[in-house]
Amino acid sequence: MQSSKLALEQLVDRVMAELEKRIAPRAADQDAAGAAGTGEFGGKAAEGNANGGAVGEKASTADVSGAGGDKAAAGGANDDSAEAAESEADGGSFGVRASHVPHPKWEEGLTELLASTPARIGVWRAGTRPLTRELLKFRYDHAAAVDSIYGTVSQPLLDRFGLFTVETCYGNTENYLKRPDQGRIITEEGAALIRATCKRKPQVQIVVSDGLSANAVSANLEDVYMSLIDSLRVQGLAAGTPFFVRGGRVAVMDHIGELLEPEALVLLIGERPGLVSSKSLSAYMCYRPRLGTVESSRTVLSNIHEGGTPPVEAGAHIGTIVRAMLEQRTSGVHLDI
Amino acid sequence: MKLSTNLFGKSYRFRDLKAVMAKANEEKSGDQLAGIAAEDAKERVAAKLVLSEITLGDLRDHPLIPPEDDEVSRVIEEAVNERVFAEIRHWTVGELREYLLRQETGGEQLRRIGRGLTSEMVAAVAKLMSNLDLIQAAAKAEVVTACNGTLGHRGVLAGRAQPNHPSDSIQGVKASLFEALSYGIGDAVIGVNPVIDSGDSVRSLLEATKDVMTKWEIPTQNCVLAHVKTQMRAIRGGAPADLIFQSLAGTEKGNDAFGINVELLDEANELIHRQGTGAGPNLWYFETGQGSELSSEAHHGVDQLTLEARCYGLARRYRPFMINTVVGFIGPEYLYDSRQVIRAGLEDHFMGKLHGLPMGVDVCYTNHMKADQNDMDNLAVLLTAAGVNFLIGVAMADDCMLNYQSTSYHDIATLRETLGRRPAPEFEKWLVRMGLMENGKLTPLAGDPSLFM
Structure with missing residues (x-):
């Protein structure tokens, strides 16, 4: 049966992940602690490990490659290059990024997933729609982005x-x-x-x-x-x-x-x-x-x-x-x- | 060919066919930037009127970009089915519009007529159509393609899982992919945009996505959206790619700016057929988007809608598994606001379908465009009604690598449930087997990415 095969594989994976955690330094644990905390700026710390040094790579390749409809090349094309992985420091009242999945199959695993990417995952749902706070967080971030275009330098x-x-x-x-x-x-x-x-x-x-x-x-x-x-x-x-x-x-x-x-x-x-x-x-x-x-x-x-x-x-x-x-x-x- | 008309007590005379085609467009900032747009609403309607009376034969006899000068023109010209064209060459563009909308004209008729049309004719008729015209005509077309799974059956709305990560972290990509799968997204393709355009990086992303597919026996296809040359290097080195990807422009010069030409695409086509891992027969994934030719100054004074149609003319040569227009990505200098993006999304989808292509849309916007997520909600609903083959799925619609907003896993799931659409058939069976879907609805398990760890 598919399900028993899955269960076995999950078990093996869990054991492996647990071993890795025990062998590896405490970095993963720090992420978990950050995500579990309640401090206003904790979310930023939790995401700190997510973006390695590779952003510099993109700057040296894609950014000067000219314009185009090519998403791969145009991500940072000429006039308006941008890529980033961090939350704004003033995430403020939206607090810490944490999973909202009520009964995840694997709680610690989910925390690891969240720590591995700044993407908005583990956000859960109301029916098929996002939860209210997630929806508003998204609007908050969009408002900040738009504000910076229409803002002025003092x-x-x-x-x-x-x-x-x-x-x-x-x-x-x-x-x-x-x-x-x-x-x-x-x-x-x-x-x-x-x-x-x-x-x-x-x-x-x-x-x-x-x-x-x-x-x-x-x-x-x-x-x-x-x-x-x-x-x-x-x-x-x-x-x-x-x-x-x-x-x-x-x-x-x-x-x-x-x-x-x-x-x-x-x-x-x-x-x-x-x-x-x-x-x-x-x-x-x-x-x-x-x-x-x-x-x-x-x-x-x-x-x-x-x-x-x-x-x-x-x-x-x-x-x-x-x-x-x-x-x-x-x-x-x-x-x- | 008559290039003038009298309207509002005034005589409108257009310089040439290029000018008529450009001025007949709905308002687009890109045509304004190119200096070829209609001066005002009156001139626009005059151009539409003139265009409506031009015959398809005239359009073919007066190429906007001569085949001698441009290989995309040659590809388009050589693909015309002469028998079909001979039957309709005396039709005006206005008559073509009415034929497409007639109740007797169904999917089969649409497919046949499309083979007799050049991309310029397809663009011309789109200029005369209202948004609802574009939806109704496109909805008649059923374009089914197959790789490992199938796409495009009536009633199916598929989603690309786009699990991008700002530094190509394999773990990070997998995390977003697990989230996508848990919402029933990923039937169109698991497609990653890499930050680092190198053979090694592409290879490791292809292997990682393939691993997930193999481990969970997922009936879908993988693809890494690097430059085609980079993918070719990776595939020659043994990387497991089901689909090969490239962005297309509608002119030879535009493709030159992308670093591609027909010869290279032909070579890639042969490679993916010989060394790709996909079952096929459709093995390409293309992306396009209005405005890319102007941004590389390769537009020949031709409007962006017509150039977009020409991308489809080129794509048709390779019988792709999937193609999408990244409609709002390139920026407000080409599509200024939500109104223009919505229009362009409907136009592109219609034009792709009339070319017989398996058309999807990246319903998207950048933060410097006058649009927001509500506008994307609207366009996604309109496109689903129009029978779009697939949409793009990004976690909460926010692509943390490309820095733009598209449609989310939630959105695609919602469109399916609200408008009665289903995932691709093989993929739905898999979702049911995984306990994530029942009778076309997500189960309480859905939304938990740790299911796949």
């Missing part, structure tokens, strides 16, 4: 780093979403201001833009920016006059490249927000960006946020990449790092 934050502001021809958020081409061009006034204010032909030009997530800039700029400045100093590289671009797309780098002719340009820009992280920042880097630069010539470090590449680490890493770009006089797929 002036005091920009002032703190002495960033003056220029705009692209994006007009307003709705138009920004419909017309990526207009987010690639700085307005005439903006271009004049850049010419009047910025050092020409800098070694490294730093530009910050809200892109698709103002929250990403708000949450990460301070740490990334400070460590990037430090890193450039350590590498012996000279930065030009930094500024903020409102309504920017990745390829705005090319227009700025024409205006200032930098050797290298670093654009810190908010990514397309996901439900599990709406505060993810990307650093796009290019050697001598100019009009007509192809996407595959940009190097990207994506997924910069608390649960992905930590912002402080990212800043230091960007400095290293920029140095390699200047040494090899190239960037993107041609860069050997």
Whole structure:
């Protein structure tokens, strides 16, 4: 009979899993403890082990591969790359992620499943529909994601780093979403201001833009920016006059490249927000960006946020990449790092 | 071919057939971005009127992208059944619409007429159809395909289990897959989008999904949605793939941007037939989506609906097991809001079915699009009514790797129960054997992923 065969296999699996648990260090137990706790931020800890270092892999492959309907390739394509695995730290009143299956066949097994992925599993059901809290948690995360698109970066934050502001021809958020081409061009006034204010032909030009997530800039700029400045100093590289671009797309780098002719340009820009992280920042880097630069010539470090590449680490890493770009006089797929 | 009309006391004259086709479309941000959309509702209806009087023969005689310049055009042109076409070449596009909607026109007639149509003709008629037209006509088509299981029988709504994980963790993928199976989802395919596009990674995901299928004797098929070249490497290395996957564009240049061409697809086709693990005879899984050609500047000034139809013309060559349009994935610059996504989902499904394809839809949106989960609920119901072969199942609709929202395991289970649809027949028998389903309804056991540990 099928069922007795299943039961035997389940038994074997359970014994194996139990053995593994006893042999292995306490990591799995920590996850279980996190999931069982009641602390407001426990959910984040419980998911900490779920996303390995592989997010960086994607940044180095998919993100610069250009646009397309291909889900496999477009997940992080050009203007709006994003991938993340962590809950927002302010999961707040939704509390800890835990199984809601009332009588699971194997309780501990279920806890292990939850610890292995940030996907919303073990959520149970009312009939065939989700439970109320799960449904509302989903709406909460969607609201946060949408909010980061329509949000703005605060002036005091920009002032703190002495960033003056220029705009692209994006007009307003709705138009920004419909017309990526207009987010690639700085307005005439903006271009004049850049010419009047910025050092020409800098070694490294730093530009910050809200892109698709103002929250990403708000949450990460301070740490990334400070460590990037430090890193450039350590590498012996000279930065030009930094500024903020409102309504920017990745390829705005090319227009700025024409205006200032930098050797290298670093654009810190908010990514397309996901439900599990709406505060993810990307650093796009290019050697001598100019009009007509192809996407595959940009190097990207994506997924910069608390649960992905930590912002402080990212800043230091960007400095290293920029140095390699200047040494090899190239960037993107041609860069050997 | 008449390219002008008088309406609202004004004469509308269109530059060429390309302009008529583009301006006859329902409003799409992608056509606006390309600068080819109708100026306003009046121009749109004028273009529809002009298009409705153009004959199918005219459409064929005036290719939008000449076969000499584009291999997708050649594939489409060579596939036309000349006997069927000869019977209908004098029909106008308006007459074709009415033929499709007539009560005497059933599934068989639809299948036959589809073989005499080019993708441009299919796109043209879709432009004249209302949403309900698209639903009714598509519902007539029954496109059944077979690999290890079968898809597409009338009354069946299948679901792809899409157990993605942000770092391809095998354990994490299995966790989401167990959840899917426990809700009765996975009959269309167990299909994973990998983060890492390498032969080794693809191989380990194929092996892991195959292991689960073997252990629990699940009558379905597996697939890892990496680039076709990567899958070929994995399959040549012995990886167990039932289906081979690729995203398609509607122009040669667009496919060039995807790193594929007909020669490569032919090669992959031979490989999956010789070294794939699927029973067949249908061994391909394709994905498409309006807007990809424009995003790679490979659109030749042709509108995104027509280009999407051309993807189906290309797909038809390989007799796929399944194909879906990832309708709201690419972003608001192509489909701006829920209204446009819903329209595109219905159009794509209809056009695929008229091509004789086993059409599914990834009912989805990104967070920068003006749409939410309620809109997806609506579109999923409309598509189920239209007889869609399958939908995509993601845990709570939130794909934690691709960062977009689709339809959930719960949603597919709900659509089945509410609209009287069943899983694929072999898969339903398996669900019953597992104690997860009785008389087409989930049992109290359903929803517990630890059943599969």
